[in-house]
Amino acid sequence: MRLVRFAGHALTVAACGLLCDAVMADDVSPAVIASIHDEPRDGFGDTFNESPFEGLLRQQSTREDRAVLEYDAEAYVGRPILSARILGRVSVNNAFDNGPRSFNVLVYAGNGARDLADFEAPGVVVGSFSYHPPNDTFIDFDVDATDAVADLLQGGGWIGVKVDCSSEPNFPNILSPATLLRIEAGEPSDCTGLERIGKAKCKQRNGVNKLTVKLTGGLADDDYAVTLSSGATRAGALDDVGEAVVKFKRLPSGAGTADATWGCGATDSRRYDCP
Ligand SMILES: [Ca+2]
Ligand SMILES: [Ca+2]
Numbered sequence: 001m002r003l004v005r006f007a008g009h010a011l012t013v014a015a016c017g018l019l020c021d022a023v024m025a026d027d028v029s030p031a032v033i034a035s036i037h038d039e040p041r042d043g044f045g046d047t048f049n050e051s052p053f054e055g056l057l058r059q060q061s062t063r064e065d066r067a068v069l070e071y072d073a074e075a076y077v078g079r080p081i082l083s084a085r086i087l088g089r090v091s092v093n094n095a096f097d098n099g100p101r102s103f104n105v106l107v108y109a110g111n112g113a114r115d116l117a118d119f120e121a122p123g124v125v126v127g128s129f130s131y132h133p134p135n136d137t138f139i140d141f142d143v144d145a146t147d148a149v150a151d152l153l154q155g156g157g158w159i160g161v162k163v164d165c166s167s168e169p170n171f172p173n174i175l176s177p178a179t180l181l182r183i184e185a186g187e188p189s190d191c192t193g194l195e196r197i198g199k200a201k202c203k204q205r206n207g208v209n210k211l212t213v214k215l216t217g218g219l220a221d222d223d224y225a226v227t228l229s230s231g232a233t234r235a236g237a238l239d240d241v242g243e244a245v246v247k248f249k250r251l252p253s254g255a256g257t258a259d260a261t262w263g264c265g266a267t268d269s270r271r272y273d274c275p
Contacts, residue, residue, distance in 0.1 A: 024184070025083070025182050025183065025184045026182070026183055026184075026185075027180045027181070027182050028071045028072070028073060028180065028181040028182075028183060029071075029178070029180060030069035030070060030071055030161075030177065030179065030181075031070060031071065031072050031112060032068070032069065032070035032110065032112060032113065032114050033054050033055065033068075033069055033114075033177045034048055034049075034054055034067070034068050034069075034114035034118065035048070035049040035053055035054050035055055035056040035057070035065050035066065035067045035068070035175075036048060036049070036065065036066055036067075036068065036114075036116055036118060036119040037049050037056075037063065037064075037065050038063060038064045038065070038066075038119055039062060039063035039064075040062075041061070041062055041063055041064055043120055044116075044117075044119065044120050045066075045116035045117065045118070045119025045120060046116065047116070048114065048116070049065060053065075053174070054067075054177065055067045055174040055175035055176065055177060056093070056172060056173075056174060056175075057090065057103065057163055057164075057165055057170070057172070057173040057174070057175055058165065058170060058171060058172045058173070059165035059167070059168045059169065059170040060168065060169045060170075060171075061168070061169070064165065065165075065172075066119050066162055066163065066164045066165075067162070067163045067174075067175040068114070068118045068119075068160060068161065068162045068163075069160070069161045069162075069175070069177075069179055070110035070111070070112060070113075070114075070118075070158055070159065070160045070161070071110070071158070071159045071160075071161070071181040072112065072157065072158060073149070073153060073157050073158065073159045073181065073183065074157030074158075075157075076153055076157075076183055076185045077153050077156075077157050077193065078188050078189065078191070078192060078193040079185040079186055079187065079188045079189070080185060080186040080189065081146060081149055081150040081153060081183065081184075081185055082146075082184040082185060082186055083144070083146050083182075083183070083184045084144075084145045084146045084148075084149035084150070084159075084181065084182070084183045084184075085142055085143065085144055085145060085146075085181075085182045085183075086105060086107075086126070086127070086141070086142070086143050086145050086161055086179065086180070086181060086182075087140075087141070087142045087179065087180045087182055088140070088141055088163075088175060088176055088178070088179025088180070089138055089139065089140050089141070089175075089176040089178070089179065090103060090129075090131070090138065090139050090141070090163065090173050090174065090175055090176070091137065091138040091173065091174050091176065092131075092133040092134070092136070092137050092138065092172075092173055092174075093171075093172035093173055093174050094171045094172045095133040095134035095137070096133070096134075096171050097132075097133065097134055098169045098170065098171050099132070099167065100130045100131070100132045100167065101130060101131060101132065101133065101165070101167055101170045101171075101173065102128060102129070102130035102165070102166045102167040102170075103128060103129055103130065103163050103164065103165055103166055103170075103173075104125050104127070104128045104163070104164045104166045105125070105126050105127040105128065105129075105141065105143050105145075105161065105162070105163055106123030106124060106125050106126065106161070106162040106163075106164060107123055107124050107126050107145050107148040107149060107152065107159060107160065107161055107162075108121045108122065108123035108124075108152075108160040108161075108162060109121070109152055109155060109156060109158070109160060110156075110158035110159055110160030111156075111158055112158050118160065118162065121160065121162070123160070123162055124148040124151075126143050126144065126145040126148050127141065127143025127144070127145070128166065129141040129143075130167070145161075149181075149183070154193060159181060161179070161181070163175050189264060189265065190219065190222075190263075190264040190265075191218075191219070191262065191264035191265060191266045192217055192218060192219055192242070193266075194216075194217030194218075195215070195216075195217045195218045195260075195262045195264070195266035195267075195268060196215075196216060196217050196268045197213060197214065197215060197216075197258060197260050197268045197269070197270040198214040198215065198216040198217075198243075199212070199213070199214045199270075200212070200213045200214075200258045200270040200271070200272040201272065202251060202256075202272045202273060202274035202275070203275070204274070204275045208249060208250055209249075209250065209251040209252070209253070209274040209275065210247060210248070210249050210251070211228070211247070211248040211249075211251050211256075211258070211272060211274065212245060212246070212247055213226050213245075213246040213247075213248070213258050213260070213270070214243070214244070214245050214246075215238065215243060215244045215245075215246065215260055215262075216242070216243050217242060217243075218238045218242035218243065218244075218262055218264075218266070219238070219242050219264060220238060220239070220240045220241065220242050221237055221238060221239075221240065222237070222238050222242065222262050222263045222264055223235065223236070223237055223238075223262070223263030224236060224237070224238060224244055224246075224260060224261065224262050224263065225260070225261050226246045226258055226259070226260045226261075227258075227259050227261075228248060228251075228256055228257070228258055228259075229256040229257045229258075229259075230251065230252065230256055232248050232251075234246050234247075234248065238262075251274045252274065253274050253275060254273070254274060255271060255272070255273050255274075256271070256272055256273075256274070257269055257270070257271050257272070258270050258271075258272060
């Protein structure tokens with residue numbers, strides 16, 4: 001991973017001393033830079049645009065090009081994301097006046113590889129911008145993607161960013177490969193971020209309802225407590241792979257909810273049905 005410290009940091013550290021450590025941002029450069037071409041135009045990527053067009057953005061009736069960047073953000077998994085912004089530039093490649101050219105910025109689940117399917121991979125629109133060549137020759141954008149990035153980091157360490165033309169015709173533009181993910185994260189918590197109730201299953205045996213609640217994804221030896229909507233509660237410590245199987249007997253028929261709390265502060269709930 002390539003981490004470049006926020007350029008302003010060296011200038012501000014003297015003024016705010018240790019306090020600045022808590023709010024220091026990292027600039028992450030993309031590890032994957034690609035542009036994908038859709039022709040025949042059916043919403044699915046067909047080929048990659050090779051150098052010098054790895055940032056090509058274009059939309060016409062017969063063809064479309066979207067640009068993607070993927071960032072290795074593994075270092076931020078399991079940490080509170082205080083802010084995440086995408087700072088980049090789109091420059092004109094052909095300055096023909098086809099009206100204002102507008103774009104959406106999306107965030108999607110990356111995988112560290114360029115894929116034709118990144119073209120149509122579903123994402124969350126986190127911002128939009130426009131410029132108007134030939135008077136404008138480039139546009140700098142800075143969009144807040146905090147919530148979308150925090151959500152993605154629950155499921156993996158690669159953040160995909162896609163720029164997609166939203167006006168048509170939109171003649172060739174280039175997304176700068178220097179587009180950054182600027183991320184501010186707090187210290188890792190004691191939680192893994194993956195704590196969850198893997199299952200909560202109620203079965204009847206010999207006329208007695210037994211509920212089994214399985215806790216997974218925790219830290220080895222962390223404490224837990226499981227409380228049912230009936231009021232029954234069990235507490236203990238996770239095993240050495242961060243799991244526990246918690247059993248309850250003699251439950252009434254019908255639906256209920258199991259609420260789990262881990263010692264690190266994580267919580268999860270799951271509904272169950274007893275015969
Ligand atoms: Ca296609
Ligand atoms: Ca990908």
